[in-house]
Amino acid sequence: MGSFRRIILQNRQRSSSTKNVIGVSPEPYLDLISNPFDKRQWNYLSFGPSYIRVNQSAIRSKCQQETEIKNQHKDIYSKVENHLTGYPHLIPRNNAIFKQYSDHLLDYLNQSYFTPLSYNDQLISLEQAQILGSIRRIIQNMNLIIRVTDKGNNFYIGSAVEFEKKTQKVFSDTNAFIELSDNPFNEILYKVIQLLNTLRGKDLIRKWQYEQMMPDRTTCELAHLYYNPKTHKDGIPVRPIESTIHASTTKISKFLDKILRPIFDAKSNDTTIIDGASLITELSKYNKKGLLKSTTLFCTFDIRNLYTILPQEETLDTLMAFLHAHGYRKVKGISIDTIKKLASIILKDNVFAYGKKIYKQTTGGAMGSSLTLTLANIFMAKWQKNIVEEQTKTGEFYGR
Structure with a gap:
């Protein structure tokens, strides 16, 4: 009986210690x-x-x-x-x-x-x-x-x-999608191929660029929409994401992003916050200048549904203005007018399936398409330009 009691006590002590883990x-x-x-x-x-x-x-x-x-x-x-x-x-x-x-x-x-x-x-x-x-x-x-x-x-x-219900709220709040009665997949695929053939025929893009952007007809399919819940926010809203991995415009999107993103990154390096570590680095610089005081105010803002509120035509014009402002008339041998045509088909022919219905995005771009992030960043750079200039004049710091 005594030995049995000792075993029980040992087990109890072990279980108590595990609570601290x-x-x-x-x-x-x-x-x-x-x-x-x-x-x-x-x-x-x-x-x-x-x-x-x-x-x-x-x-x-x-x-x-x-x-x-x-x-x-x-x-x-x-x-x-x-x-x-x-x-x-x-x-x-x-x-x-x-x-x-x-x-x-x-x-x-x-x-x-x-x-x-x-x-x-x-x-x-x-x-x-x-x-x-x-x-x-x-x-x-x-x-x-x-x-x-x-x-x-x-x-x-x-x-x-x-x-x-949360997903339907995104549709109603953003008003960025319209339901289609027919599936335009074949029409969009033909349009993409025709555009690339025309650009190649006029020697506006090189052969290797043409091949990198040409969709694979055997694997192409309509994009589909899904949602990820934002559990870190009140009310748990949802983020719409398009799976565009086999969409007709995906290869064009990846190609343009590959040649445009490095340009934006280089020009916006002073105001870019990549992660928590880069924020600490910038605050350390700010402190070394003697600007960080007990009265310093920290302000943050959040833009809701950024990818679905970007006006498509204005976004394309902003891209052109950005490249012009930094002295680019061509990127990797491609004129910026041609780049605009390629970017336009990505934004304006964004069609996807959700449930048993097919939708077209009329405002913004697909969250899930490589180029959309770069276009959104360029658009925001224009929007924040005045803020950055004011902060720079007073020695303050702005980052995004």
Whole structure:
């Protein structure tokens, strides 16, 4: 009896000591009255979206594994091939090196997928698969929604009905989207190809630039819209993001962003705040000048729905004015008038699917398109110009 009591006391002491341990896992944000998940499910969700699970494919059938290998091989190989055949490498597609790479890649994937897991890892994989399945059933049965939080590394879990109300509020508040009765995908794809062919035919863009911007007809698809909840803000509003990875204008957007963003970054370096570390650096400089005092005021502002309030034509004109002001008539051999035409088709032919409906954006640009951030920054640089000049005159600091 005495020994049994000692064991109980030891266990009690251990459990008491564990209460002092602070976990660092990003717990999910639960936007519900009560938690429908048990401890195992909640712990699994707390791993967050970046958690790397034990190889789940090992517990799938051989047929499923082979299909996954085939899909991964196709995806990786096509990306490498497109990169190496484009500028500046320009390796011919019939070069034997591609066949060698394809074979090596396939061997590597087969080895990775079919190498047996240890018994312990198999048990972990099975357990995690069961937990994940039970989480999915709860999500479906209770009509919940799970999303990655905006600017966070954790999950948001809430009512699908309430979340949809938030998304519809974005549509009504911004008034930036119109519903279309027909799917204009083929029309937009043709328009993009025709524009690039015309520019290339007039020698307004070089061959390698033409190839980098030309959409792949076999993989192109309509963009789709989704929302990430802003759990760091009151009321948990949602941020609209377009998945434009296979959209007709994506390659043009990436190309223009690649040549324009370095220009903006170089010209706005003095007022750019990248992160908390850069803010501390700027404040340190401000302090060394003897300007940081007990009476110093710190002011912050937040622009709501920036990407959906930018007037499209004015944004394009602002881009032209920005390039003119800094002495650019051409960028990478492309005239700024041609750049405007390319940027215009990105902004004005932005169509996406949401739910079972198709929409066109009439104001601003797609959040998810590479060029939109650069255009928004250039537009804001014009807007903040007077503020920056006033702050500079008085020795104060402004950053964004």
